[in-house]
Amino acid sequence: MLKRTKIVSLINADQTIDQVLVKGWVRTRRDSKDFSFIEINDGSCLKNIQVIANNNLANYEEVKKLTTGSSVAITGALVESKGGNQKYEIVAQEVEIYSLAPDDYPLQKKKHTDEYLRTIAHLRPRTNKYGAAFRVRSELSFAIHKFFNDRGFRYVHTPIITGSDCEGAGEMFQVTTLDLNNVPKLPNGEVDYSQDFFGKAAHLTVSGQLNGEMYALGLGDIYTFGPTFRAENSNTTRHAAEFWMIEPEMAFADIYDDMDLAEDMVRFCVKHVMEKCADDLALFDKFVEPGLIAKLQNIVDNGFARITYAEAIEIMQKSGHNFEYKPEFGIDMQTEHERYLAETHFKRPVIVRDYPKEIKAFYMRLNDDGRTVAAMDVLVPGIGEMIGGSQREERYDVLVQKINEMGMKEEDYSWYLDSRKYGSVPHAGFGLGFERMMMLVTGIANIRDVIPFPRTPNSINF
RNA sequence: UCCGGCUUAGCUCAGCGGUAGAGCAAUCGGCUGUUAACCGAUUGGUCGCCUGUUCGAAUCAGGCAGCCGGAGCCA
Structure with missing residues (x-):
């Protein structure tokens, strides 16, 4: 069983490898006549790895539907790239699609403002x-x-x-288990912290x-x-x-x-x-x-x-x-x-x-x-x-x-x-x-x- | 908390009294070893909310909310 390799290792590889398994998220896909370029990122480094998906793949029609944000597992050969912007790329032998991201995926292939990304803090990583x-x-x-x-x-x-x-x-923020709708009070009107969790007032450091x-x-x-x-x-x-x-x-x-x-x-x-x-x-x-x-x-x-x-x-x-x-x-x-x-x-x-x-x-x-x-x-x-x-x-x-x-x-x-x-x-x-x-x-x-x-x-x- | 600014399509913005626009994204098609690819078409909006002014408000005024920046407090 082939083990997953992180993209950072492939980017920094010192030689080609006959068969590797990478898993990650699609950053962008560019179709060519007989194949498709897919860029995958797995968070292990800034760089993406470029995957060549040829039209002889069994599920090529599905591969062409891959959208930005989709998750995939790709088995293929790490080869020297014919393109100029990267040393290596992967020629896919198999593309397993974990999940297709719907077209309302909030992250586009462009620069977003920090203010917008704060509203989707769960996706900005x-x-x-x-x-x-x-x-x-x-x-x-x-x-x-x-x-x-x-x-x-x-x-x-x-x-x-x-x-x-x-x-x-x-x-300080107060920490209490008292029922705030029904706070126990001392005769003098102050809060009776002896009934609180620690027996006295507590706060976050x-x-x-x-x-x-x-x-x-x-x-x-x-x-x-x-x-x-x-x-x-x-x-x-x-x-x-x-x-x-x-x-x-x-x-x-x-x-x-x-x-x-x-x-x-x-x-x-x-x-x-x-x-x-x-x-x-x-x-x-x-x-x-x-x-x-x-x-x-x-x-x-x-x-x-x-x-x-x-x-x-x-x-x-x-x-x-x-x-x-x-x-x-x-x-x-x-x-x-x-x-x-x-x-x-x-x-x-x-x-x-x-x-x-x-x-x-x-x-x-x-x-x-x-x-x-x-x-x-x-x-x-x-x-x-x-x-x-x-x-x-x-x-x-x-x-x-x-x-x-x-x-x-x-x-x-x-x-x-x-x-x-x-x-x-x-x-x-x-x-x-x-x-x-x-x-x-x-x-x-x-x-x-x-x-x-x-x-x-x-x-x-x- | 105080001062200032902003809020229009999924995103980034233009329009600033005459009834809604662009780029990008998305969708469809074309082309191509491409590099946020490219070309064409299509879809998409109660213009933050409430009140007022006006024949007419995205546009002017007031209030509210949210966000952003500066100040204070500090790390």
């Missing part, structure tokens, strides 16, 4: 662009695991459902960082890579309600180790995808973001610029550029500022560190100047903030003071404070939005197009 995007997504995921694994980082699975409503990274820190302080170097949820009503090209985040955490590390790790990781992943997905990236370079490959090569070769927040403000003040919001020490940087730094001034990714403490989270380590914290953001051309990280405040007293200063409840963080109470060490980490790195690598400008089935406000189809 059958297009060149989205096939390429999701092959890259897979390869980029693997690159992340490979990078950390090679460096001895342990992969930690932090919880998706969390009982702490104060992870401090945004609005917005970050695994606090949990990740606990494991770094036991295993040394760890990372998480999993889904994250934000109930923010954000309607932009770079926000989704459900996205994947990578959060490494290193014990015995400071902000400089953290920046090195972030830069090394991005450069490793970009290089990996450039090597493994060359055809797919070539498609993006041609149709999605002209200059993409040169941009990525620049990232691999030249690395990131590094400045402090104070220097960033100074650069912008001296730039003569007319900002809508005047850059001054103390402001939270706006999109226009981030874009100016990465796109106009440095023209490459830039790491900004040492932000004013007032605009950053409680767990970031207070610098010796007393007014900035050891936080760093990686700003990327075209995307903005791709990574946010920091050295964590390891001093118990300072951390408690920060918690109180920010009006948070100390008792809510008792387990987190334990890590500073017992054997506290300097440590650092960051969070990287996986989809934003996908946007960087593919040039795809909308986050909805780098997630298989994106979830955004008012949109949860498929």
